[in-house]
Amino acid sequence: MNQAGRSILLVDDDQDIRELLDAYLSRSGFQVRTVADGAQFREAMARDPADLVILDVMLPDEDGFSLCRWVRGHQRLAQMPIIMLTASSDETDRVIGLELGADDYLGKPFSPRELLARIKALLRRVNFGQERASDVLAFDEWRLDMISHRLFHQDGEEVLLSGADFALLKLFLDHPQQILDRDTIANATRGREVMPLERIVDMAVSRLRQRLRDTGKCPRLIRTVRGSGYLLAAQVAPHHDALG
Secondary structure (H helix, E strand, C coil), X not given: CCCCCCEEEEECCCHHHHHHHHHHHHHCCCEEEEECCHHHHHHHHHHCCCCEEXXXXXXXXXXXXXXXXXHHCCCCCCCCCEEEEECCCCHHHHHHHHHCCCCEEEECCCCXXXXXHHHHHHHHHHHHHHHHCCCEEEECCEXXXXXXXXXXXXXXCEECCCHHHHHHHHHHHHCCCCEECHXXXXXXXXXXXXXXXXXXXXXXXXXHHHHCCCCCCCCCCEEEECCCEEEECCCEEEECCCCC
């Protein structure tokens, strides 16, 4: 995939890291902007949203978690891929970030080469979805626009999806009433493991169930098949009415 024209916004209060990644990613063909805190990040996003955000957890004015939540709460930004960075070895930070909708997580210190690989994997996934999507799919009480990634309930409410949410839902819709094992789900929703595979998958499915109002002791729509994986228990069909 040609990276020319792809923009990255890096948020980190460490000037050395900003300068290093700016130079490295620019040489790889990206248009890079860097900011040092949350206020500058919000201003930059309001002025010109990026194609992907690299977001440090520890910032001087507000943490990366609140900024991730802010991005996912805005319709026009909700699909933007987010990679979070942390100097903490505490798994809790990773869990919180992923639950808030981060698409990937990288601990410091890290290799710029590894970060670049993760960036390319995320952008390939987004690009693949845009190239292959062709219609609106209806399932149960929901409709998903595969081009705009907009999810609507039959009562008219729109539910915002992160990039990881959309990737997982698309996987289920591509394989309705089929059992998907954890390896398949993990490969579709995240390019690289940052914690035990079962934890990644269970968190991703739990988050999608919340989006689909499919919570409780016995989820109806996305069912757990003990020892095997998960299954979308719904018929999927094209839906040609305009959404929104």
